[in-house]
């Protein structure tokens with residue numbers, strides 16, 4: 001941004017980890033920040049629930065996927081979250097669903113890589129994208145392929161296979177390494193850590209429209225109120241922004 005933070009007011013749309021991280025870094029630089037979130041809670045696709053017995057259940061993200069190269073590593077470390085090396089997701093699936101085995105799932109992931117490469121190449125050449133579901137075709141009848149395709153696409157894009165294009169599905173992905181680590185007491189703790197105390201948080205406030213006038217003044221209309229700021233950062237997943 002070309003101007004000084006001073007009293008500039010930034011509106012951040014969405015209180016998932018992206019919105020919270022943006023808000024945190026803006027607050028640290030001295031900006032006034034308002035976060036607008038559609039739901040009654042923060043976290044977005046990071047959501048930890050507790051059972052009556054006190055066990056944690058992550059309904060969204062649960063792993064720090066690769067300590068090296070993952071922008072969340074420094075936040076997880078700053079929040080002093082307990083981590084454990086864990087590669088048990090496939091074991092759980094294997095025992096819960098007899099139609100899938102460790103090797104059938106690994107095989108499906110390999111096939112998926114080939115499909116992405118071949119279909120991606122064809123799309124580039126024809127200058128026309130196709131949905132992930134169409135690229136996989138009848139291979140999705142295989143439960144392991146269905147699992148692999150969904151577990152690749154849905155967490156990353158927030159959208160179903162028929163709504164995600166092959167070309168965009170892996171655009172901008174950064175490679176990480178160092179193995180997956182389970183955030184032992186729930187990944188949701190990260191969202192709580194990221195929320196800056198100095199930011200204004202407006203829950204149950206779905207944004208309906210964003211307009212920027214010639215002088216750069218930004219107006220965000222939500223179902224509850226209209227807010228005017230100096231800039232807006234919209235962190236909604238593309239799958240939401242693409243809705244008519």
Ligand SMILES: Cc1cc2nc3c(=O)[nH]c(=O)nc-3n(C[C@H](O)[C@H](O)[C@H](O)COP(=O)(O)OP(=O)(O)OC[C@H]3O[C@@H](n4cnc5c(N)ncnc54)[C@H](O)[C@@H]3O)c2cc1C
Nearest residue numbers: 014015016017018037038044045060061062063155206207
């Ligand atoms: C089942 C599952 C498992 C996953 N596992 C992992 C994992 O182990 N490790 C990992 O790193 N990642 C994992 N992911 C992916 C990870 O959860 C996401 O990449 C990440 O949480 C995305 O954060 P985000 O802030 O970009 O988007 P989101 O979390 O989608 O946040 C967007 C926010 O915007 C809000 N919003 C929507 N519409 C509006 C509106 N009109 N106005 C205002 N607010 C609005 C939403 O309510 C939401 O809070 C998983 C995802 C899923 C679904």
